[in-house]
Amino acid sequence: DVYLVESGGGLVQPGRSLTLSCRGSGFTFGDYVFSWFRQAPGKGLEWVGFIRNQALGGTSVYAPSVMGRFTFSRDDSNNIAYVEMSGLKIEDTGVYFCSLGGNGDYWGQGTLVSVSS
């Protein structure tokens, strides 16, 4: 079975940084694209972006709302994907989900990021 577990969420002040992790198991981690999505409290889903696997160049695509502030990375030897978030804004508050595949095949349970002063 596919398992994805996010961690690293928490309360952070505006302008500060936070890094989220997504650990995967039950599949060959390095073969897959990993996507990130988020959901503000009581709101709909928003695509954050994705990081390709090495076979596709390992490059990333970002949503305009996070471009230049968020950076995706991955450690295929340890089955972990990361999103480093800097310059956090209040509107970045929400539950962040990692997902297997470019289009949301499997999702983790999410980790809550709260940006507040």
Place this chain on the structure above:
Amino acid sequence: DIVMTQSPLSLSVAPGQPATISCKSSQSLLYSDGKTYLYWFLQKPGQSPQLLMYEVSSRFSGVPDRFSGSGSGTDFTLRISRVEAEDVGIYHCMQATRFPLTFGQGTRLDIK
């Protein structure tokens, strides 16, 4: 950005009855490779989203055949032939034809 508009935003259905959710896009979702990248997800209460349908009408692994998807261009539909109690939650459509990927507002389904 492509705007996705779902309707209705909520519906209440008796067990065993059908349900239909519409999703309309502001631009055609037909990609140059001939595929249409329209997806449906169900987010059950307190859970993360789960993929139901991909590329309009293909059921994801383990999805019951009472779920079906149809449509083309800018108009898409998710149908549940006979609603069961486990189908409650919020249904989201998503387009992946053009960046940025975008979602509809979500449709809440509950049981009468």
